[in-house]
Amino acid sequence: MVLNPGSTIGVLGGGQLGRMLAIAARRMGYRIHVLDPVEDCPTAHVADLQVTAHYDDIDAVKQFAQHVDVITFEFENVPAESLNAIAAIHPILPSPEVLHTCRHRVREKQFLDSNGIPVAPFHVCQSADDVAAGLEKLGAPAILKSAEFGYDGKGQIRIDTPDAEAATHAWQTIDAPLCVLEKFVRFSREISVVCARTTTGEFAAYPPGQNDHANHILDITTVPAQLPDHVTQQAIELAHHIADAIGLVGVLAVEMFLLDDNQLIINELAPRPHNSGHYTFDACVTCQFEQQLRAICGLPLGDPSLLRPAAAMANLLGDLWPPTHSHSPSTTHNATDPNWPAMLAHHDVKLHLYGKQSAKPGRKMGHLTTMADTPESAQQKVIAARDALKNI
Numbered sequence: 410m411v412l413n414p415g416s417t418i419g420v421l422g423g424g425q426l427g428r429m430l431a432i433a434a435r436r437m438g439y440r441i442h443v444l445d446p447v448e449d450c451p452t453a454h455v456a457d458l459q460v461t462a463h464y465d466d467i468d469a470v471k472q473f474a475q476h477v478d479v480i481t482f483e484f485e486n487v488p489a490e491s492l493n494a495i496a497a498i499h500p501i502l503p504s505p506e507v508l509h510t511c512r513h514r515v516r517e518k519q520f521l522d523s524n525g526i527p528v529a530p531f532h533v534c535q536s537a538d539d540v541a542a543g544l545e546k547l548g549a550p551a552i553l554k555s556a557e558f559g560y561d562g563k564g565q566i567r568i569d570t571p572d573a574e575a576a577t578h579a580w581q582t583i584d585a586p587l588c589v590l591e592k593f594v595r596f597s598r599e600i601s602v603v604c605a606r607t608t609t610g611e612f613a614a615y616p617p618g619q620n621d622h623a624n625h626i627l628d629i630t631t632v633p634a635q636l637p638d639h640v641t642q643q644a645i646e647l648a649h650h651i652a653d654a655i656g657l658v659g660v661l662a663v664e665m666f667l668l669d670d671n672q673l674i675i676n677e678l679a680p681r682p683h684n685s686g687h688y689t690f691d692a693c694v695t696c697q698f699e700q701q702l703r704a705i706c707g708l709p710l711g712d713p714s715l716l717r718p719a720a721a722m723a724n725l726l727g728d729l730w731p732p733t734h735s736h737s738p739s740t741t742h743n744a745t746d747p748n749w750p751a752m753l754a755h756h757d758v759k760l761h762l763y764g765k766q767s768a769k770p771g772r773k774m775g776h777l778t779t780m781a782d783t784p785e786s787a788q789q790k791v792i793a794a795r796d797a798l799k800n801i
């Protein structure tokens with residue numbers, strides 16, 4: 410199946426990922442419909458149509474599906490019942506099976522493990538006793554993660570002592586019916602490979618990026634990650650292996666830990682464009698959103714090459730805004746806004762804002778990207794530009 414420009418893409422979820430897909434899709438002459446429960450969501454600003462409905466509103470989801478040619482998602486927790494109801498109407502890509510695996514840490518870990526992909530030693534837990542048994546097996550420190558609904562460090566807790574009391578406390582704190590306990594891995598760096606695969610098995614990967622987090626939220630991505638050549642190669646091969654094994658059609662982000670001995674282990678998968686691939690919008694021949702579009706439309710993939718030797722991305726969180734700020738279409742400069750002119754004086758840094766209604770601490774509001782001759786200078790530039798936002 411090939412969907413040519415002019416076709417309509419349906420996106421379940423209307424945050425920044427859908428918005429950037431919409432920008433890439435509209436540029437290529439596609440139409441975009443988005444379904445999101447919140448009116449005036451970030452994707453709606455650049456979509457042809459928003460259906461405002463909850464993901465479990467089967468009638469609304471069906472109606473939505475009937476008016477598009479292919480369905481994709483940026484929100485991973487669309488209920489299976491809703492996906493089942495529309496799967497017969499138009500293709501959902503990546504497939505509901507891929508989503509089923511990747512949105513659930515236990516299924517994801519078991520999938521990786523059974524395909525011979527290295528992961529941190531883990532233990533599946535359905536009770537505090539299971540956590541205690543897992544701690545005995547794995548030792549401490551360890552991390553207990555809920556099987557579902559976790560993101561940006563939410564739904565997980567570190568356990569530092571291997572006793573029953575600590576196990577009970579962690580189990581009660583997470584308060585989820587199913588969890589995975591993972592051995593705490595001593596990694597030197599976190600990297601990710603964002604890749605794309607088509608129905609014909611064509612595969613393309615972006616260079617591994619180095620991810621630095623702050624408060625469990627991605628802070629900076631620097632590309633290419635400075636790795637020995639064979640590790641770069643291996644990271645891309647692992648992503649390729651996973652994409653093939655899972656039968657990916659679309660974009661997949663593979664988060665990895667680099668251990669001190671240069672071994673790679675897989676942390677988690679996201680079957681969609683990823684925050685660590687946002688730099689591709691400005692810094693690559695083809696961005697991750699256009700790759701997603703091409704893959705789900707049955708088209709050849711684009712060239713993922715970097716336009717310059719290096720790039721970096723810095724997230725802009727709501728913390729940069731004053732506490733009570735809400736976006737209003739004002740033309741006058743509000744003295745308490747982030748200092749946009751000072752940031753934009755960094756002439757080779759690109760600003761992306763997602764058009765979110767209100768800024769909250771920890772909320773991803775936008776990001777900055779820049780390119781340079783070396784990863785270090787790209788990283789320094791993007792941090793300096795972000796710092797300028799605070800120069801009120």
Ligand SMILES: Nc1ncnc2c1ncn2[C@@H]1O[C@H](COP(=O)(O)OP(=O)(O)O)[C@@H](O)[C@H]1O
Pocket residue numbers: 529552554559560561562563591592593594595599622625664676677
């Ligand atoms: N097994 C582990 N050992 C050490 N650090 C970990 C482990 N699992 C997760 N982390 C740290 O916690 C962060 C968030 O965990 P992750 O599983 O990626 O969840 P999220 O969905 O919140 O991104 C990781 O980026 C990493 O820094």
Ligand SMILES: [Mg+2]
Pocket residue numbers: 664677
């Ligand atoms: Mg993660």
